Amino acid sequence: MKEKKRAAASKKTKVIPIQWDATFFFERAVRSLDRYHYDKALKYFRRAVEYEPDNPVNHCNMAGILSEMGDYEESNRILRMIIDELDPAMTECHFYMANNFANMEMYEPAEDALVRYLEEDAEGQFLDEAEEMMELLHFELERPTKLAFIKAREGFYEHDQARAMLEEGKFVEAVRLLESIVEKNTEFLAARNNLALAYYYMGMFEKAMHTIGEVLEIEPGNLHALCNLAIFHQHAGNEEELRPLISQLCKTVPFHQEHVFKLATTMGILGEHGEAYRHFVRLMKEGSLRSDPCLYHYTAVAACNTGRLAEAERLWMQVAKMDPQSNVPGYYLEQLGRVREGGEPAPTSYHYHLPFEEQFKLWEKSSDTLPDHLKRDPLVRSSFFWALRHGDRNTKLQVIQALGMIADNEVKDALRDFIVEPQEDDYLKRIAIFVLRTIGVHESLKAVLEGEETVIEHSRMPSRLPIWEDKWQAVLEAALIRMNKHYDLVQQHDLLTLWIEFLSRVYPEVPKLGKVEGWAAALEYLTAKMHRRAISYHEVSERYGTSIATVSKCAKRIDEVCGIKEKMKMIFPSLTEQIRD
Structure with missing residues (x-):
């Protein structure tokens, strides 16, 4: 009996107790999922939630099973509860909700949830899937989605905006945006490169050079920066710095199409047309730009500058077929004819538009x-x-x-x-x-x-007069309105200057300006004479609806005060008599 008792006791020690906790039920749920037993998996995930009700992952797993089983509404209720009550940082719940709404064909709420996911999620775990869903929603809603920015690509979306601004010539706006991007992300080299270009376009050469230097400190082999630096050195006439840089670029054989294009255009701008031609031909053979008339134009310019005149003609003829509305190929074919006759050098502009x-x-x-x-x-x-x-x-x-x-x-x-x-x-x-x-x-x-x-001040003209009367302004406006399309801005400004000079000299004894139009007509008449334009008292009196005598009287008064005849005598001696008309 004692032996039997000892044997029974030894057997008891070998029994492993079951640990009834959330982990146990989670593992059971995963096994059930692997076997596609969704009912059992849901039951086990619910038990896991009972053991750890404050653990958002358990709730999220349960929501996932409900979604797989087609209970999208209950799944979204749980996902909303996770975000509102348990863990607002679980931004992936917004993506899951967007999926559920899309499955219910509720595309507006799906878009709202997806946009919130993209704008709040910093990790970008489901970024590719989210972008695919965005395309679906764009198709279903028949409009662009309401997306402001993508947090996981913070800076990338803004960078695309800045690039578009550069392409539109909005350099000041692009600089502001690019500066803010670089300040937030110092390693964003593409933004730094474009910031350098924006500075360069605005004529801020020193800032452009400094910014390119920063890029090359971080990444000495950055191709875009090296190309930009070469162009900057060429502009500044830094031959000693430019020569080794050109030598380095000539030895570079980039793999990516974007880099090939950048290098090709840079070599063309630097006058290395043979290198440019080689890279452009490679793009035409391998790249996706073969249907772009711009590429044919660039290749034609390079061909023309390397003596391949027949090839250049063929390419520009192709451009004319591809882009019949453009006047670019016609202009360059005409130039090519002059090159063949020896009367013109080969065109060197690699830009797809007419020269400035x-x-x-x-x-x-x-x-x-x-x-x-x-x-x-x-x-x-x-x-x-x-x-x-x-x-x-x-x-x-x-x-x-x-x-x-x-x-x-x-x-x-x-x-x-x-x-x-x-x-x-x-x-x-x-x-x-x-x-x-x-x-x-x-x-x-x-x-x-x-x-x-x-x-x-907005209500004043740039003068030293202590006041600016409304009637003085009325004279000015009456003249400028009628001069608007007949005189350039310099001539209009000279009229303003003449009026201010007259008022400043007679102040405070300014004559009573009975008829605004008479003084305005006189100002235009005198301004026209100063700029050697043919004009008569009769002509201006008719346009201003006043008499010749009034215009003549006002013009002579202004001339007496400002000495216009004397000034013009020094500049245009033969014209002084014309002021009398």
Whole structure:
């Protein structure tokens, strides 16, 4: 008996007690899932929740089983409870809810849940699946989805926006956005490269070079940065720095199509047309750009510059077929004919539009305003911003007028910056102020005039007069309204200057301005004469609805005070008699 008792006791010690806890039921649930026994899996997950009711993962597993079983509403109820009560950081619940709503064909709520997932989830665990669902929702809702940004790609979405701004020539906006991206993510090299380009387009050369230097400190072999640096050195005429860089780029054989394209265009801009041709031909054979007329144009330019004139002709003829609305292939085929005759050098522009000078010839022939495509062209805009910073006085004057025709927020910001530059010419700054007022900037403006910081109030003209009467303004507006399409901005500004000079000299004994139109007509008449334009008292009196005698009287009074005849005698001796008409 004792032996039997000992044997029984020894058997008891070998029994392993079962640990009834959440982990036990979780494991049972997983086994059931592996065998597709969803009912059992749901039962086990519910038991797991009973043991650990505050564990959001258990609830989430239960919601997943319910979704597999087609009970989407109950699944979403649990997922909502997890987010609202247990763990708001479980952002993946929004993705699961979006799936459930999509399965119920409730596409609006599915979109809301999916957008919330993308905007809140930093890990991006289901990013690819979410983007696929976004395409489905776009198709079902027949509209773009309401997505502001993707948190898991924080900076990437904004970077795409900035790139689009650069392509549209919105350089100031692009700089602001790119600076904020780089500040948040110092390792985002693509954003740094584009920031350097934006600085370059705006004429901020030192900032552009510094930013490229930062990229190359982080990644010395960054191809985009090396290409940009080469172009910057070429622009600055840094031959010693440029030569080894060109040698390095000539030895580079990139794999990715984007890198091949960047290198090809860079080598073309640097004058290494043989290298450019080799890379462009490779793109035409291997790349997905073979249907893009731009690529054929670039290859044609490279071919032309390497003596392959027949090849260039064939390529430009192909461009004409692919893009029959464009005037680019026709212009370059005409240039090619001159090259063959020996009268012209090969064209070197790798941009798919007419050269800058040709575009402006068309503009001058067509109208008094810049065509929309020129206003949007980033190269045209960057040329303007460059010239505003680095051009001579006459070029800057022309650019300020052209910017007045574009008249968007970028232009307003550029002109605001221009008028506070101490080294810029005061006359040009006054023209810029006039342009800002003309294009609708009515708030107070800060400017540096005659070496002093000043604030020009919206209700005043830039003058030293202690007051500015409404009637003085009425004379000015009456003249400018009628001059708008007949005189350029410089001439309109000169009229403003003449009026201010007259009022300043006679103040406070300003004559009673009985008839506004008479004084306005006189101002236009004198301004036209100063700019050697044919005009008569009869012509202006009719346009302003006043008498010849009134215009003549007002013009002579202004001339007496401002000495216009004397000034013109020094500049145009033969014209002084014409003021008398």
